[in-house]
Amino acid sequence: MQNPNRRRFLGTLAAGAALAGGAGLATRALAAPQAVVVGGGPAGAAAALALRDMRPDAPVLLIERDPRRLGRSAGAFDRPAAGPDLAALRRAGVQVVLDDVVGLDWRAARLELFSGRRLAFDALMLAPGTAPLDEPIPGLDAVARHRWPAAWGSAREGQRLAAQLAALPEKAHVVLRLPSPLSHPQAALDRALRLAALLTRTRPAARLTVLEAGATPGLADRFRAVAAPGMTWLTGPEGGAVLSVDAPAGTLETGAGRLRADVVNFVGLQGAGAIARVAGLADASGWCPVDAAGRSLHRSETLILGDARKGATRQVAAALASARDAARA
Numbered sequence: 001m002q003n004p005n006r007r008r009f010l011g012t013l014a015a016g017a018a019l020a021g022g023a024g025l026a027t028r029a030l031a032a033p034q035a036v037v038v039g040g041g042p043a044g045a046a047a048a049l050a051l052r053d054m055r056p057d058a059p060v061l062l063i064e065r066d067p068r069r070l071g072r073s074a075g076a077f078d079r080p081a082a083g084p085d086l087a088a089l090r091r092a093g094v095q096v097v098l099d100d101v102v103g104l105d106w107r108a109a110r111l112e113l114f115s116g117r118r119l120a121f122d123a124l125m126l127a128p129g130t131a132p133l134d135e136p137i138p139g140l141d142a143v144a145r146h147r148w149p150a151a152w153g154s155a156r157e158g159q160r161l162a163a164q165l166a167a168l169p170e171k172a173h174v175v176l177r178l179p180s181p182l183s184h185p186q187a188a189l190d191r192a193l194r195l196a197a198l199l200t201r202t203r204p205a206a207r208l209t210v211l212e213a214g215a216t217p218g219l220a221d222r223f224r225a226v227a228a229p230g231m232t233w234l235t236g237p238e239g240g241a242v243l244s245v246d247a248p249a250g251t252l253e254t255g256a257g258r259l260r261a262d263v264v265n266f267v268g269l270q271g272a273g274a275i276a277r278v279a280g281l282a283d284a285s286g287w288c289p290v291d292a293a294g295r296s297l298h299r300s301e302t303l304i305l306g307d308a309r310k311g312a313t314r315q316v317a318a319a320l321a322s323a324r325d326a327a328r329a
């Protein structure tokens, strides 16, 4: 038996489909109701497919700003591309729009896109993943963020970091900075181990320092168990917190003193994707509080999927599970 929320979501779609007729995106933009999924990562793409599967007669539109995200392979230091790709979405009849959702008008039930288009929705699923939050660290400005790429979900930053690492001097010092709390603890450990392995292979005389602002249980120990000499992990209590930075000079003031680095992979504090915050779906933590079915606690008619949810396990399998759950909700 369907639960009341699933009936409500599917009922909204059915009503929308009856009104929509056969209009295309351009003419629908202000008039025709439909289900819209924002974000084409694993969670959003899987949810769009699941919706098509459940109601082949109802239009489903997926908006993704980064066309590479709907491809099959991930680039250097990128997130895994483990969701359904563009071909699978199109085969299933999902309409894909490549654009950036920059605003949301709840009263008019309308999304505002970077291109200037506006898009009406009847049912909304938001899967925007994560984005950096502001951190009050003196010197951490746009220049610093550019010179010291986080490469934490941005393919372009991943390429920049890879290029910087390829140009390192033999006796380089590389710093990996990790915030607290960590959005993706396993990915953070993987990043540290990957940098360590890369330096061991290509620059055996180089050093790596991991500066963790907090002390996530188990991470430092797992790193130390396999790290080569010259590879150090400092937790917050050991001086790993970054107090201020001077990116042009290549220095970081930490609880353990000043460090000079040739390359810094500066991972900033994360929260839900910016559109979730703009739309008022995130709380003071920067994440979107949801109930067990993924409904927003701020807007119960909206489903939040994947990494953007507060308290989520931020891995591909969990993102896919959240899409399945939401489609059933």
Ligand SMILES: Cc1cc2nc3c(=O)[nH]c(=O)nc-3n(C[C@H](O)[C@H](O)[C@H](O)COP(=O)(O)OP(=O)(O)OC[C@H]3O[C@@H](n4cnc5c(N)ncnc54)[C@H](O)[C@@H]3O)c2cc1C
Binding pocket: 038, 039, 040, 041, 042, 043, 044, 063, 064, 065, 066, 069, 077, 078, 079, 080, 099, 100, 101, 102, 127, 128, 129, 130, 151, 152, 153, 184, 187, 273, 274, 275, 305, 306, 307, 308, 313, 314, 315, 316, 317, 319
């Ligand atoms: C560096 C890193 C490494 C990782 N490694 C692993 C791993 O090895 N194994 C694993 O299981 N998990 C890994 N993860 C976690 C995994 O990537 C996430 O759990 C998963 O991608 C979450 O899926 P999602 O769909 O919720 O969000 P995302 O994959 O982040 O997708 C969100 C999508 O929404 C789009 N978007 C955001 N805002 C808008 C907007 N306003 N308009 C239009 N589009 C928008 C983005 O472009 C993006 O494509 C890693 C994460 C990181 C950061």
